[in-house]
Amino acid sequence: MSCAGLVPVMRLAEEAGLHELVADAVHIQDPPVPSTGVNPAGKISSVVAGMAAGADSIDDLDVLRHGGMPELFGGVYAPSTLGSFLRAFTWGHTRQLAAAAREFLVGLAGRTPVLAGADQMASVDIDALLRRVYGHAKQGARFGHAKLGGYDVLLRGLSPLVATLSTPLAAPVVAATRLRNGAASSVKGAASLLTEALSTARAAGATGQVLVRADSAFYAGKVVSAARRAGAMVSITVGSSPARQHAIGAIPDDRWRPVHYPEAVIDPDTGELISDAEVAETGYTAFAGTRHQHAARLVVRRVRDRSREHGELFPVWRYHAFFTDTALSTVDADITHRRHAVVETVFSDLIDGPLAHLPSGRFPANAAWLVCAGMSHNLLRAAGSLAGRFHAKARGATLRRHLVLVPARLARPQDRPTLHLPAYWPWQQAWINLHTAAASPHRTA
Numbered sequence: 001m002s003c004a005g006l007v008p009v010m011r012l013a014e015e016a017g018l019h020e021l022v023a024d025a026v027h028i029q030d031p032p033v034p035s036t037g038v039n040p041a042g043k044i045s046s047v048v049a050g051m052a053a054g055a056d057s058i059d060d061l062d063v064l065r066h067g068g069m070p071e072l073f074g075g076v077y078a079p080s081t082l083g084s085f086l087r088a089f090t091w092g093h094t095r096q097l098a099a100a101a102r103e104f105l106v107g108l109a110g111r112t113p114v115l116a117g118a119d120q121m122a123s124v125d126i127d128a129l130l131r132r133v134y135g136h137a138k139q140g141a142r143f144g145h146a147k148l149g150g151y152d153v154l155l156r157g158l159s160p161l162v163a164t165l166s167t168p169l170a171a172p173v174v175a176a177t178r179l180r181n182g183a184a185s186s187v188k189g190a191a192s193l194l195t196e197a198l199s200t201a202r203a204a205g206a207t208g209q210v211l212v213r214a215d216s217a218f219y220a221g222k223v224v225s226a227a228r229r230a231g232a233m234v235s236i237t238v239g240s241s242p243a244r245q246h247a248i249g250a251i252p253d254d255r256w257r258p259v260h261y262p263e264a265v266i267d268p269d270t271g272e273l274i275s276d277a278e279v280a281e282t283g284y285t286a287f288a289g290t291r292h293q294h295a296a297r298l299v300v301r302r303v304r305d306r307s308r309e310h311g312e313l314f315p316v317w318r319y320h321a322f323f324t325d326t327a328l329s330t331v332d333a334d335i336t337h338r339r340h341a342v343v344e345t346v347f348s349d350l351i352d353g354p355l356a357h358l359p360s361g362r363f364p365a366n367a368a369w370l371v372c373a374g375m376s377h378n379l380l381r382a383a384g385s386l387a388g389r390f391h392a393k394a395r396g397a398t399l400r401r402h403l404v405l406v407p408a409r410l411a412r413p414q415d416r417p418t419l420h421l422p423a424y425w426p427w428q429q430a431w432i433n434l435h436t437a438a439a440s441p442h443r444t445a
Helices: 006-015 018-025 040-052 059-065 079-087 091-111 190-203 221-229 242-249 330-351 363-395 401-405 428-439
Strands: 121-128 142-148 151-167 170-181 209-214 233-238 257-266 273-286 294-304 317-324 409-411 418-420
Touching (some): 006 018, 006 091, 018 040, 040 059, 040 079, 059 079, 079 363, 091 170, 091 190, 091 363, 121 170, 121 190, 121 330, 151 190, 151 363, 170 363, 221 294, 233 330, 242 273, 242 294, 242 317, 257 330, 273 330, 294 330, 317 330, 330 363
Antiparallel strands (some): 121 151, 151 170, 233 317, 257 273, 273 294, 294 317, 409 418
16 A cells, blocks of 8 residues: 555645635536536545645546555545546636635644744745646647756746745745746736735734745736735845846945855856855835835845956956845845745645646646645645654554554545544554644644
8 A cells, every 4th residue: 555644644634624625615516517516625635635645647646546545545536537527627616726725724834833933934935937738739838938958948838826935944835826828927917826825824824024035027016016015025036127227336336245155056147056246235216107116125146257268357247136125134135035946946846746747638627736736735745844743653663464454444424534543553643643733723932
């Protein structure tokens, strides 16, 4: 039985209210096939469980029925049924599921330390990526810009927009997602998605300072205004412009301070690793003359251009600037802004997992798949944050040969998953400890 570890994970999902949240939010009326819209909560639970077990396509969801899994889980839907269910989605149903996913994260944060330290400081990072697809029948597939092997290329694909939530003590989780066509600009829909992510962050316990970080593709008045309306600070890279160049040129030479990064970072111009640079700041008014005008400061990092083969007559610098309204020092603001790259770890996890493919030909089905991928990612993060509480006890458990035939069983009377443990099992006490931890609200210090 390869996926027995799904039992504590799905028990945590049940305690966080996955079934109730989806049942209350998603209502599929008049689907193409009447049976496909029945019990959306049970079907979404099956999709999330399959993704947690490694499924990256609809056919792979059969992992829940493989080998001895039917002895552990009852009432699991067939991949063909789940595929028909996802194809019955409209864009409105996807938005309903996205609302349930955000509430699910709130439930996980209330029962686990997945967002430890959020009451002090939290960061919301927003970014987009392009997932390549093949064939002309895939709805929403368009040619968009992507970087492959260091080169900018055009690829046919779909563009997920993702906002993550993290703290200095906790790894990032997915706060909000939205699928766009492959040709969509990065900033399309970013303001409304950011509003949803910040609302989720507050509900999940981010009662302290919240910092919104993004790259230059999201330097737009609507994005900054959305963050400010929610009471969040911003740290957003500024693209090249005459106003930015004038502001940088006005910085006196004696204002530049050296900065040494704790770890080497990648120079976006050359792709090389750098460990030191110089930073300075100046006052700056973003989007002057518009209704989104906002005055704060422009923090500038400059790196020596050492690419010249025959030396240089005078120093040549490359400049990178970001707009921020934090109270951090110039050096600390630069180091904090560089940590926006944490969103790439989430992209890596999703691409190596359920987002290896966008498996359906229908755009709303792929949008729902993206939402489920975020839910699965958050569930595994939350389960991992609890693992340390009982791992030491579980390591001492011994397996008796005759107990292999006495697994736990997850039955589903009246379309509601229920876990039944045997009278004795080596891991029983460890899993009960996990259940107890998940059932009691977690309070951060």
